[in-house]
Amino acid sequence: MEDMFYQPQIIWTWWIATYLFLGGLGAAAVIISCASNIYIKEHKELVLWGNLSAFAMLSIGSLVLFIHLLDHIAVIHVLNPLGLLTSPESWIMWGTQFILWMMISSMIYTLPYMQESTFWRKIPIIGMILGKFGWLGRLSLKFHKLIGWLAIITAAGTVLYTGLLLQSFPSVALWNNPSVPLLFTASAFSTALAFLLIVLYVFINREEDHALRTFYERTDVILIAVELLIVFLFFQYTTYGQESARASAAILWDDMGWLVGFIGFGLIVPFLIEFRGVTKGWNNAVPIVLAAIMVLCGGYLLRHYFLLAGVYERPYPAVNIIHHSEAEQVKLDDLTLS
């Protein structure tokens, strides 16, 4: 009927990027540390580091989201598991439940290891709490594998949710496609492996973990390669796709933060460093730790730029999210896209 307007969204910004980044990273860390402990080798320190860090990450991410809610009391509706019956189509509802039960099950899985550890028992309040929950620790050990799997399944739901959340918005071409959950899932596991590699090299640092570290590095190389492939698909999709996608392309592929920050130093450079590590090896841990830090920074940048470049197609300029006078001004610039 008339010209269309293409405007980036400004509702969900860095705070949702932080939530998605920490959510994906933490949940994937739970999966990797629990699965490694169950199926590769018993590694209590890895579980402690992985699951407790994940708990902290999910707590921070959820807190950032909670702070930005309009009505903090109404959050009770989304914490109630029965909400899945009334809002089964909402990925935020599923995601909240996945996060909640993942945090609970991963903590119960980790509890016996905390109770064994003199470090945790010595901390004043935590030591007292650990003592009071001795029964839960014994129960956890009795069903340890089952609880581990519960943590893995709910964490897998959390990882997938971070991508499906964006996919559920139909009017943004960049988000509303099945490659988004795939990219976010690959990125979540890659960042989690990077985080656990830093833990294994810097904080645990045991020679007997050499095989586990090598396995993580090899897996991370594959995951980064998968990410690069999906990013290439997005380049094709946005550059030669529908108008809203082209508007996203104009933002992404002209921004040094995306090109150099995410693709360059977040994917390609760590890929080359880790590839060299798994083929020829490094004399020390510094290159791998450096690559892992770059992967972590890249993981945040991916989500930051995906939110930044979400462009809406509308038959009129937005007024409710942009002040009117600004919106009418934006219209003049945006007409060039239509």
Next chain:
Amino acid sequence: MANKHYAMVIDLNTCVGCNACMAACAIENQTPVWKNEWRTYVHDTEIGDRDDQVRRRFFPRLCNHCDNPACMTVCPTGATHKLDNGIVLVNDERCMGCRACAMACPYDARYDVTYADIEEGTNFYGSLQRKHPSVDKCSFCAHLVAKGEKPACVKTCVGSARLFGDLNNPNDEVAKIVASGVAKSLLPHVGTRGNVYYISDLERTS
């Protein structure tokens, strides 16, 4: 008897841009006009790039009360819900204000009402019906429709640019116009199937 299926037709040929609909809506629904946020809004635009072809268009917009509302699908608390008559509403007591609905809506129909707005609104309107913040939107004046009245914006429209009716009633004027194909919904490719239809002002004059 089939449920009603409410829809609105907006004739762009007869909208004179008086903004009375905005004022009527704001008073009826106590919207936060002090921060320039509206349930319905009339865009004042120019079309054409040659002096002899430039024309002025007034484009009223509001929530499209979609058959397939993306805002309802993403709502985690069930605050956004749909009545049997097709009207999409927000229960502000259940809304936690995550803004997923605002992200999902292709029509920019959502806006924040915060606790600060409730305080401001109480001063502005004297008393305020709402007690809770929410990500608010047009309700097709469901409270008036339930009494057999038209939405405030329709009742006040001086050019009769806004028509409101029942698509399930073949004798209803709105149903006839929509069935004729002269009125089109916005963004049909998105799949939300909006129930606000527009009669273009360009086809008749070009």
